[in-house]
Amino acid sequence: MNALSPAPEALFGPTVTHPRDGGQGHNLESDRFNLWYGATQALFDVTFAVERGLVTALIGPSGCGKSTLLRAINRMNDLIDGLKIAGEIRVDGRNIYTPDTDVIALRKRMGMVFQKPNPFPMSIFENVVYPLRVDGLSDRRLLAETAERALVDSALWDEVKDRLQDNALGLSGGQQQRLCIARAIAGEPDVLLMDEPCSALDPIATARIEELIDELRGQYTIVLVTHNMQQAARVSDNTAFMYLGRLIEYGETEAIFTAPRDTRTQGYITGRFG
Amino acid sequence: MPAAAVLSVPSASRPRAADLGAQGEPYLWMLGGALALGIAMIAGLLVLVLWNGLVTFVPREIALLTLADGSRIAGETVRAETFRVPAERLEGLAPEAKAKIAAEHGLARRTLYRTGNYDVYNDDFRWIADFEVAGVAYPDGMIFAERLEWGPFVGRLQSVTVDGEVLAASDIRAANVRAAHDLARARWQRIRKIERVEIGAVNHILERERLALRRVALTSGEDSAAWRAAAARFESRQTDAQARHKMLALEATRLKERDARDRIVLVEIGGAAKDMALSQVVRMYRANEFTWADRAAIYLSRWWEFLSDEPREANTEGGVLPAIFGTFAMTILMVIVVAPFGIVTALYLREYARQGRVVALVRISVNNLAGVPSIVYGVFGLGFFAYLLGGNIDQLFYAERLPNPTFGTGGLLWAALTLALLTVPVVIVATEEAIAAVPRSMREGSLACGASKWQTIRRIVLPRAMPGILTGIILAMARGAGEVAPLMLIGVVKLAPELPIDGLFPFVHLERSFMHLGFHVFDVGFQSRNSEAGKPMVFVTTLLLIALIAAMNVTAIALRNRLKRRFAGGHF
Numbered sequence: 001m002n003a004l005s006p007a008p009e010a011l012f013g014p015t016v017t018h019p020r021d022g023g024q025g026h027n028l029e030s031d032r033f034n035l036w037y038g039a040t041q042a043l044f045d046v047t048f049a050v051e052r053g054l055v056t057a058l059i060g061p062s063g064c065g066k067s068t069l070l071r072a073i074n075r076m077n078d079l080i081d082g083l084k085i086a087g088e089i090r091v092d093g094r095n096i097y098t099p100d101t102d103v104i105a106l107r108k109r110m111g112m113v114f115q116k117p118n119p120f121p122m123s124i125f126e127n128v129v130y131p132l133r134v135d136g137l138s139d140r141r142l143l144a145e146t147a148e149r150a151l152v153d154s155a156l157w158d159e160v161k162d163r164l165q166d167n168a169l170g171l172s173g174g175q176q177q178r179l180c181i182a183r184a185i186a187g188e189p190d191v192l193l194m195d196e197p198c199s200a201l202d203p204i205a206t207a208r209i210e211e212l213i214d215e216l217r218g219q220y221t222i223v224l225v226t227h228n229m230q231q232a233a234r235v236s237d238n239t240a241f242m243y244l245g246r247l248i249e250y251g252e253t254e255a256i257f258t259a260p261r262d263t264r265t266q267g268y269i270t271g272r273f274g
Numbered sequence: 275m276p277a278a279a280v281l282s283v284p285s286a287s288r289p290r291a292a293d294l295g296a297q298g299e300p301y302l303w304m305l306g307g308a309l310a311l312g313i314a315m316i317a318g319l320l321v322l323v324l325w326n327g328l329v330t331f332v333p334r335e336i337a338l339l340t341l342a343d344g345s346r347i348a349g350e351t352v353r354a355e356t357f358r359v360p361a362e363r364l365e366g367l368a369p370e371a372k373a374k375i376a377a378e379h380g381l382a383r384r385t386l387y388r389t390g391n392y393d394v395y396n397d398d399f400r401w402i403a404d405f406e407v408a409g410v411a412y413p414d415g416m417i418f419a420e421r422l423e424w425g426p427f428v429g430r431l432q433s434v435t436v437d438g439e440v441l442a443a444s445d446i447r448a449a450n451v452r453a454a455h456d457l458a459r460a461r462w463q464r465i466r467k468i469e470r471v472e473i474g475a476v477n478h479i480l481e482r483e484r485l486a487l488r489r490v491a492l493t494s495g496e497d498s499a500a501w502r503a504a505a506a507r508f509e510s511r512q513t514d515a516q517a518r519h520k521m522l523a524l525e526a527t528r529l530k531e532r533d534a535r536d537r538i539v540l541v542e543i544g545g546a547a548k549d550m551a552l553s554q555v556v557r558m559y560r561a562n563e564f565t566w567a568d569r570a571a572i573y574l575s576r577w578w579e580f581l582s583d584e585p586r587e588a589n590t591e592g593g594v595l596p597a598i599f600g601t602f603a604m605t606i607l608m609v610i611v612v613a614p615f616g617i618v619t620a621l622y623l624r625e626y627a628r629q630g631r632v633v634a635l636v637r638i639s640v641n642n643l644a645g646v647p648s649i650v651y652g653v654f655g656l657g658f659f660a661y662l663l664g665g666n667i668d669q670l671f672y673a674e675r676l677p678n679p680t681f682g683t684g685g686l687l688w689a690a691l692t693l694a695l696l697t698v699p700v701v702i703v704a705t706e707e708a709i710a711a712v713p714r715s716m717r718e719g720s721l722a723c724g725a726s727k728w729q730t731i732r733r734i735v736l737p738r739a740m741p742g743i744l745t746g747i748i749l750a751m752a753r754g755a756g757e758v759a760p761l762m763l764i765g766v767v768k769l770a771p772e773l774p775i776d777g778l779f780p781f782v783h784l785e786r787s788f789m790h791l792g793f794h795v796f797d798v799g800f801q802s803r804n805s806e807a808g809k810p811m812v813f814v815t816t817l818l819l820i821a822l823i824a825a826m827n828v829t830a831i832a833l834r835n836r837l838k839r840r841f842a843g844g845h846f
Contacts (some may be wrong), residue, residue, distance in 0.1 A: 076718060108724030118715035119736055133733070134725040180719070187723060 704746020
């Protein structure tokens, strides 16, 4: 059977998977989560749990819904008109899709890094402390300390410490992306959501970001969307493979890449489609 | 035959070279030509205005013409043209002149001279045909004197009297006369200051006290205790004010008496003498004995007078300071109103309103508002702002001044509001576009940091959209500052006695009517007694209006570019 045209029972079979428990528990769970853009269903019954403190990669071919799933976790999809959902996504056991959820508080617990670096048109310093600014903080020392810590953690401090007041748009692409990571962690989130953070970067900048992800492991729960399988293999602890809006397989990265259980996973990671 | 085979063999009948239309060359020429035409028209207009505006104040020589019939006239050359000689004028001419005109197919040249001396001649411009002239000379001693009344005087100096004593003929030297003249002018300025500013302030106080009394009468009724107290205070203040008034009036009278003893007698070329107070002469110079430095000095002093003084002679002479001030104040006030109003509206339309039929309808209506004739806005402004809003404000807050309207008539505030209404579509459209052009990634980045929608708009969207918004405001400003039609209904006057800002409480008088450069152009060019005298002023005022708008725009553009630089420099 060809992976490009899977049999219907293979596509619509049960997708519940059992992730490894790293011993620290789960702080992100998705429970039979469905999502529609207008009449088009983008996610089908996605159920999985992300382990605290580890790096979880979401891989899959373009349009498989991995970015949609990621953006569902901090409700960035809310901006889209005609969005409908069913099922639950739980953060620390609480469903975030209840009407009384404070979306802003939720987003403050999640840092997000986007596909293309999107620094704000202001100084490097102001970019980093933006999450604190929106909280209304203006204590200079606190801001300066936070900025330094975030920039050190994002491995950018040495490059920018002498020009914190320069415009962030003057940085190189890789620096801009690390600045965005600094901004994401400056608000001291629990979770980092990364949506193909290296797709717009050259190989050297990509390597820097991957190193950085490795360093951040343990401090943050990281969910990383990537279409680069080598990257997933290099940096993640767990990997989830998605295909056509479904979670096909989820498990330890090593297992997924060496002994995939599903033929579609195998087809994708061996490069037969995707 | 298989399709692939057909494609692989080019058809012989199809021309290989693209035709002219396909090359796009003619269209390129057409587009370029249209642009060139547009630029040529704009440049032509600017050059016309610039040239005429700049040469207006150049002092010219005075020609002394002896005509064929023996009479003499003197005046500045204004311009020359070719004209067809009417038959009745041909009859009395000498045969050689007739022959010359016939050789030119009935055409001849004529020249317009500014002869001045309106009070003597009843006109101050004369066309003289070349065939009438027997001789032209530029003799020394010809004087061109600009006067406060009756326009310029062209003639010779006969005598100068200082403090009742006639200066001996040997004493009439340029420096002498100039010193006496400067003294007389200073004295005249002082008189004007006393009458306009100081007595004006006393009158203002008197009026304020009278109104305060009337207010008490309206609120507590006459003959109440409060009224009696107020009346007593009014009496005492009135006495004070009247004493001060008397003192000032006395000083003015004393100065005027002194002023009347400094006299100058000028005599025009026909021999008629004109005796006037020396202070009535604004500026005089010997037009035919000029060095370049003199010329430049006169030129600059005329510009200075134009920019810094008030108009006289039904606006055809003097300066336009009140009009500059009015235009500037109104435009700034308009921007202060239109910018926040337009930005807030656009923000709501683009960021908060549910995009749908209603919003689309609103958007179309806003765009259509930009096409409504501006005079309609004037009518609306007069009816709504002045009569309805202003009328009610008067009833509520200025009841003691009724039936004289305060805000219930055209004024600076209502004019600015009307123009704000007129230009708000420009700002809304530009702002909406600028907001829509802010990349989605910026908003998402901000929202992902836990910013609320308003914080995102305030900190990310608005700053980023600011250059585009400023472009809209610049356009609105340019449109507003050049608009005249609605203003004629809603507060602009030919001659405003007072500026909208002065030293009298509350210092900014938004209810006052004001002067405007655009209206000034219309008034001087088409409403004045003497359109020939007003014509140079039209050009100068137009030049000034264009310069003012350009200056305001350049300031705004510089601001915009500074903002833009913040968003440039990405290394992608």
